[in-house]
Amino acid sequence: MSSEVGQQHPLSIYFAVWVGLFIVSGLSYATDFLQDGLMRWGLILLFMFVKAGYIVAIFMHLKYERWALIYALLLPPGALLVLVGLMWMESDYTWLTRIEYFGEDPYAVAKPVVH
């Protein structure tokens, strides 16, 4: 399936993805009403990846492209995971240092927001 004649697909697939994105966005918003914890964070990530996947695969037609293009686009961002990993590994050290040497209180809670 090359895109020599452009990307021609039935409209129904776009409507399906559109409705799907609405539903998943609604669910994503609903996670804000859950208690903080692994469940909530897991769902946030799940809905995020589902939405991102649909947008890239269908709306941006990546699913219908040749593998040469798909890999050229999806592999390089893997480098970003390394960056995220490195920053994450270092962060608890910085956090502890600030508490140990700057005397910051790790149990402080954010002030309530008054609009």
Next chain:
Amino acid sequence: MASAAGHATIIRDWGSDVTTFKGVPWGKAMMWIFLLSDTFIFSCFLTAYMTVRTTTAEPWPNASEVFSLTVLGQSVPLLLIAIMTFDLITSSGTMAMAVNYGYRRDKKKAVRLILATAFFGFVFVSMQAFEWYKLISEGVRPFKNNWGAEQFGACFFMITGFHGLHVSAGVAYLLIIAHRVHKGKYDHTNYEIIEIVGLYWHFVDLVWVFIFAFFYLW
């Protein structure tokens, strides 16, 4: 395409000593490469946000409260952000339709759908301007706020500002392309230009998905 034979085409395409991305117009390939570089920029912002948020010992302001709106005396968390999210998804839908009608050579419908997309984009930027106005009037600055860690403001203005800039540029880009398509400048082509502007627009929506999850929900 998802087969071993499909995967074998990677080596053939990349080793063919001619155009690598076969069947992809050069403009579309360049847009993809631009978007890949943009992915790195936004990812660096989000990684920076993760870094400052995980390293600060000060409490992070509760986004759910910060971005709540009061409707009929009730405080609804993230209301404006939810509306902005749905608005952007709607614009992505109209954009996908525009691409489809372009390839069907239905110029009139394609132009109208591009204009609808630009309209939804404009609405998004307007709501974002309102959100900025509200937060600034509540004392949020890149270097301080009244609720918790100072880094909150820096991350907020940097990330949403850069995204808003992308949406604004996208609206201008959409309007220019709509005008040119309407004038018939692309009549000799397959209207792949609509798919190219569409890629940019969907990417803006894609970035918002990550900002929504990491900045507003987390």
